[in-house]
Amino acid sequence: MSDVTDLPLIGAAALRARSAARVLRTLPTDVKDAALAAMADALVARSDEVLAANAADIEAAAAAGTPDSILDRLRLDAGRVAGVAAALRELVALPDPVGDVVRGSRLPNGLQLRQVRVPLGVVGIVYEARPNVTVDAAGLCLKSGNAALLRGSASAFRTNTALVAILTETAEKSGLPAGSVELLPADRASVGELLNARGLVDVVIPRGGASLIERVVRESTVPVIETGVGNCHVYVDASADAAMAEAIVLNSKTHRVSVCNSAETLLVHRDVPFLPRLLGALAGAGVALHGDESARAAHEGVVPATDEDWATEYLSMDMAVRVVDDLPAALEHIARWGSGHSEAIVADSASAIADFTAGVDAAAVLVNASTRFTDGGEFGFGAEIGISTQKLHARGPLGLPELTSTTYVVTGSGHTR
C-alpha cells in the first residue's frame, strides 16, 4: 500500500474516501437513491451558485485564449444544470448492480458457488473541462457503492468546487458517509499522486485527450480504464444508399464536433457514384475537407491530406476523406489509424456488413447508424463515466455494472479437497 505521507496533496482526501468506501460497500439501495434524488433537487435549487462559479471560470478561460471547442465543453447554463440533475434522477431509476449474482451454481461436490457484484472501492477520475462529468461521475460512483476522487481541470475548478459543495452537503444530510465524494486540487502534481496511490485507490479513469491518457498509462501503478480518444471513421460501401450515407456522414461529423464519438475520417469505396454530392453536402454544412487525390478530384476546395490527418482527432469542423479500393482496404485503414472507439459502415450488402462487423476491432461498430450513438445515455445505461477504448474490464460506455468488481462466495458444510 502507498504511504500516505508521500501524498501531500491528495492523501487526506484518499483516506477519507477509503473510509467512506467501507461504509458505501454495504449501504442499502434506498439510502443511495434518496441521496441521489436529493442531490438532483439541490443542484436545481442552487443552480445560481453553480452558474456564477461557471461564469467566472468561462471568463478566465476566454481571457486566457481558450479555443471555442473547449469553452463549449466548459460552459454551463440553466438547461445544462437541469440536464445533469435529470441524469442523477435517471440513476435512481436504474437497478443497483451491487449484490447481483452474476452466476451461481451447485457444484457436483455440493459446494454452492455464487459470483456476486461488489463495488470497486475508491474510483479516481481525471478529466478535462466538462463540469457535467463532476456530477455524472459522482452519481455513478455513489449508486454503484464507490467513493469518488474527482480531479477536474484547473479551468473548471470554481465550477467543480461549487458542484461538489452542493453534492457533498446534500449527500451527508441524506446519510452518506463523509468522504464519499472528494474534489482533488487541480495541480499537475495531484494527478501524479493519484496515479501512485496504489492500495488507497482501486482504479483510475482518465477522461480526456490523447496526452492525458498517455501520461496516465505510462505513470500509473493503480489499474486504469482508458477512455475518450475517438478517432472514428464512417465507411461508405459501394452498396450504400446515397441519401442514407449523406445523412449518417453529416450527423456523425457535425451533430456535435467536440465529443469523442464524432467522426473524423470518411472512407469511401471507389465505386460509390455519389462522392461529389456527399462532399458537396459536407462542404455546404461548413466542414473543411482534407482528402486524398481521388477526393480532391471529386470536389473543389479539398486540401491535401497527410498521415497527420488520418491520425488526428480534430474535434472541430474538419474531416479527412479517403477513397479506398475495397472493404479490406477500409479495414486496414481503420486498424492502422483508429483508436478503437466507434466505426460505422453505411451499406446495403449483408456480406459487406458482416465482413466489416467481424473485421473491426473497436468498442462499437455501427451499421447504418451515426457514430454519435455510442453513448451511455443512448444505450439506455443512464449517465456514463466515459467510453472505454481498452479491451480489459469494460469496453464502450461505462455504466453502473462497469463500476463494480465481483467476489466468489463459496459455501460448503465442511468441504475439503
Place this chain on the structure above:
Amino acid sequence: MSDVTDLPLIGAAALRARSAARVLRTLPTDVKDAALAAMADALVARSDEVLAANAADIEAAAAAGTPDSILDRLRLDAGRVAGVAAALRELVALPDPVGDVVRGSRLPNGLQLRQVRVPLGVVGIVYEARPNVTVDAAGLCLKSGNAALLRGSASAFRTNTALVAILTETAEKSGLPAGSVELLPADRASVGELLNARGLVDVVIPRGGASLIERVVRESTVPVIETGVGNCHVYVDASADAAMAEAIVLNSKTHRVSVCNSAETLLVHRDVPFLPRLLGALAGAGVALHGDESARAAHEGVVPATDEDWATEYLSMDMAVRVVDDLPAALEHIARWGSGHSEAIVADSASAIADFTAGVDAAAVLVNASTRFTDGGEFGFGAEIGISTQKLHARGPLGLPELTSTTYVVTGSGHTR
C-alpha cells in the same frame, strides 16, 4: 503502437502472434476444438520428449540448489503430462465464449444493440516454474480465439520448448495459423520488452510471486491482470464445530503447500475452546507454527510470530497463528495483511457468516470450505490461466470468458441523432 525495432528479443514473435490473432479472431469453434484434441493426443504420444527435457531441467535446477517447493512445481511425470492433456480435452467440451451475446436489446428509437464477446487478441503470460501453465495457457488462449505469447522461467526452458514444439506443430497441422503460440526467450530483458509492447500485445498476465507481480505492475504500459499472490487466511469463529474446523484448517494448509490457494495464517476467536487440539493436529501433521502469545500458551513449540509472518506467503509447511478478540478484529487483520485472494470462515453462526462475507474484500470468500477450492477446475471453468487478485476485468479464477473483451454492434436503418 510500439516500434518493433525496440523489441529485439520478442518483436518477431509478437508480430507473428498479432498476425495469427487476426485469423484466430474469426476461426470456427470446431476448428479450434479439433486442434485442441489433436494437441492433447500429441502430448501423450510424445510425452517421452517432454519428460526427457523436464529431467534435464530438474537436474540443472537441483544442482543449482533450488528449494523443494520450486522443484515440485517444475517436475513433470507421465501422470502430470496426462493431466495437462486431459485439461486440454476438457476445454474442447467447454462452450466457446467468442460470439456470445452478453446483452442485447432494441432501443426505443429502433436501433438494435448487441454486446458481443470477441477475443482479446494477443495475450502475454509471464510465469514461473510450473510447465503445466505452458499447456493450460496455450489451450485457454486458443479456445478463446487469442494468440499466446508465453514467457516461462529459465529453469523450465527445456521443458517449455519441448511442449511448445509439440503444441505448435500439431496446431498448424490442424489449421491454426503460425504464430498462435509463441515461446519467448527466458532472458530477464524479454519480460521488459513484453511489458512495453503496447499495441502489439493486448494484455499481460503475470503468474508468479510477489516480486514478479510488483515488477510487472510498475513497468508495464500494456494492461495487466494481476494473479497469484495468495496470503490466505482461515478464520475459526467461536461458533465453529471442532472437527469441521480441524479438517478445513488442515486441508487448507497441508493439501498442497506450494500453491497460491493454500492457507498461510490461522485466525482463531479467543472463545474457541479447542485451540490446543487444533494446534496439536497441525503440529502432528508436520506444520511449523508461528504464533502470538495466546497461541504459544495453547501449544508448546509455537515460535513467536512477527509482522513478517503475517505478511508472508510461506508456500511451505509453516503457518502463522493469531488469536483475535472478535470477528471485526479478524476482518481488520485480513484487510491489513491479506492479498485479496481467498479467505475462509469456519462458523455455525449465520450472522458471523454474513458479517464475514460482507466484510471481506477478496476474490473468494469460503464458508465452511477449504481455501483450496478457489480454482478454475474446482469451479467447473476448466483449466485456468491464473487466479486474479485484482478488481478490474476479472477476479478469481480466469477461465475462458475472462480471456475475452466485447464489442457493441449497433444496427440501424439510417439512424441519426
